[in-house]
Amino acid sequence: xxxxxxxxxxxxxxxxxxxxxxxxxxxxxxxxxxxxxxxxxxxxxxxxxxxxxxxxxxxxxxxxxxxxxxxxxxxxxxxxxxxxxxxxxxxxxxxxxxxxxxxxxxxxxxxxxxxxxxxxxxxxxxxxxxxxxxxxxxxxxxxxxxxxxxxxxxxxxxxxxxxxxxxxxxxxxxxxxxxxxxxxxxxxxxxxxxxxxxxxxxxxxxxxxxxxxxxxxxxxxxxxxxxxxxxxxxxxxxxxxxxxxxxxxxxxxxxxxxxxxxxxxxxxxxxxxxxxxxxxxxxxxxxxxxxxxxxxxxxxxxxxxxxxxxxxxxxxxxxxxxxxxxxxxxxxxxxxxxxxxxxxxxxxxxxxxxxxxxxxxxxxxxxxxxxxxxxxxxxxxxxxxxxxxxxxxxxxxxxxxxxxxxxxxxxxxxxxxxxxxxxx
Numbered sequence: 449x450x451x452x453x454x455x456x457x458x459x460x461x462x463x464x465x466x467x468x469x470x471x472x473x474x475x476x477x478x479x480x481x482x483x484x485x486x487x488x489x490x491x492x493x494x495x496x497x498x499x500x501x502x503x504x505x506x507x508x509x510x511x512x513x514x515x516x517x518x519x520x521x522x523x524x525x526x527x528x529x530x531x532x533x534x535x536x537x538x539x540x541x542x543x544x545x546x547x548x549x550x551x552x553x554x555x556x557x558x559x560x561x562x563x564x565x566x567x568x569x570x571x572x573x574x575x576x577x578x579x580x581x582x583x584x585x586x587x588x589x590x591x592x593x594x595x596x597x598x599x600x601x602x603x604x605x606x607x608x609x610x611x612x613x614x615x616x617x618x619x620x621x622x623x624x625x626x627x628x629x630x631x632x633x634x635x636x637x638x639x640x641x642x643x644x645x646x647x648x649x650x651x652x653x654x655x656x657x658x659x660x661x662x663x664x665x666x667x668x669x670x671x672x673x674x675x676x677x678x679x680x681x682x683x684x685x686x687x688x689x690x691x692x693x694x695x696x697x698x699x700x701x702x703x704x705x706x707x708x709x710x711x712x713x714x715x716x717x718x719x720x721x722x723x724x725x726x727x728x729x730x731x732x733x734x735x736x737x738x739x740x741x742x743x744x745x746x747x748x749x750x751x752x753x754x755x756x757x758x759x760x761x762x763x764x765x766x767x768x769x770x771x772x773x774x775x776x777x778x779x780x781x782x783x784x785x786x787x788x789x790x791x792x793x794x795x796x797x798x799x800x801x802x803x804x805x806x807x808x809x810x811x812x813x814x815x816x817x818x819x820x821x822x823x824x825x826x827x828x829x830x831x832x833x834x835x836x837x838x839x840x841x842x843x844x845x846x847x848x849x850x851x852x853x854x855x856x857x858x859x860x861x862x863x864x865x866x867x868x869x870x871x872x
Contacts, residue, residue: 449500454565456502457481461495469565470498524572531571531662532601532609536594536621537581564655566716571608571659574601583614583621583639588745588843591624598625598635599741608634608662610655615639615692615700618671622687623840626669626861630740631732635669636661637687641698650674650698656721657682657712664723666709667734668862674698675711683708684725688837688863691807705808705832705865744847746770751839753805754782760789771799771842771852774827775835780804780811781818787825794826801828801842801856803835810865828853831864838863 451457451470458467459481466489471480479491479498567573578594579586598609613621622637629635638658640651650673658672661684671690675683676699685703694700703709710725725731749771752763763786766772772793776782780802782790790800802822804811810832813819823829830838838856841863845852858864 791825
């Protein structure tokens with residue numbers, strides 16, 4: 449019996465015997481075994497005798513051809529919803545390359561199903577790969593491909609979509625789809641901070657919670673990641689208000705300026721997963737929108753962070769750009785010596801937008817002289833839109849909205865919270 453990822457196996461080599469779940473490997477020369485205690489061990493195939501003790505939730509016909517062997521063999525259940533799993537790479541779909549010891553994005557959506565047997569029985573799955581990259585290599589062209597793939601899956605009958613994505617740029621991709629797509633079903637981004645070979649990996653819980661969120665009532669683009677360092681719940685963040693705020697913590701993602709949309713309670717011991725949304729939160733409901741896609745993006749928009757002592761010549765590369773987003777200080781300020789440079793850009797046809805480096809609060813360039821001078825120079829305020837979200841929004845607005853400057857001051861996809869008004 450040929451072993452497959454997800455099978456429980458016994459491995460004998462050099463007088464040592466281990467039992468555990470067979471994991472996908474980055475090459476054909478090694479076996480990766482997840483032991484009972486959660487740790488993984490790598491074994492040379494040539495030195496190992498492998499016995500299959502129990503087939504995993506997903507198996508393939510040993511007589512199938514290569515194409516069939518790499519296809520999902522999850523049986524269809526008429527009583528379950530259909531969730532499309534779309535892979536772009538990242539740590540949730542990665543393994544250790546035993547040649548280098550580095551974590552490498554190697555798996556497609558089918559491999560993730562094999563690696564996370566806890567997904568079995570929760571939905572019917574369709575898997576497809578849009579990209580197989582580490583997320584630092586994400587770009588607007590792939591966002592367009594991803595949005596098209598999501599649209600196709602929903603048109604084909606998916607009741608929800610889970611996008612597996614690297615965490616470093618997930619917030620940008622979630623923002624991009626929030627603007628590009630009107631969706632009647634949930635679209636949930638998820639990933640993992642720690643790869644599957646680590647006992648502290650968050651990939652299983654995040655994947656399970658994302659699938660459950662994709663079956664829920666909130667028809668928005670969301671990010672589903674750990675809500676605390678422990679394995680107790682995942683938070684559901686609106687795609688345009690989320691930010692990765694820690695390099696390595698499992699609860700690295702936070703909704704900025706508000707509470708998350710909801711949460712997914714997780715109890716693996718009782719196999720219990722409950723999705724709830726925060727009371728008083730307004731969100732799009734399942735079936736409330738027609739499926740529409742506006743995939744066009746301009747690609748020459750830059751995000752510039754102002755720092756004290758910045759040389760005006762550092763902005764020369766912005767000449768000819770369609771748009772520039774400034775990450776200013778406080779209420780939205782830069783050194784007064786830079787204002788004429790931004791005015792030149794505006795005069796040449798570049799849309800220049802102001803955001804703040806502060807994590808909370810909105811820009812207001814009417815309070816101090818510097819801000820008033822920026823407004824006079826034609827710089828547009830983006831309220832409390834996060835800088836990264838503002839860049840993605842401007843990429844989209846310049847390609848799809850007649851008055852992009854006006855759009856940057858209006859809420860289009862939950863990116864801009866309502867401004868508080870004083871009493872009276």
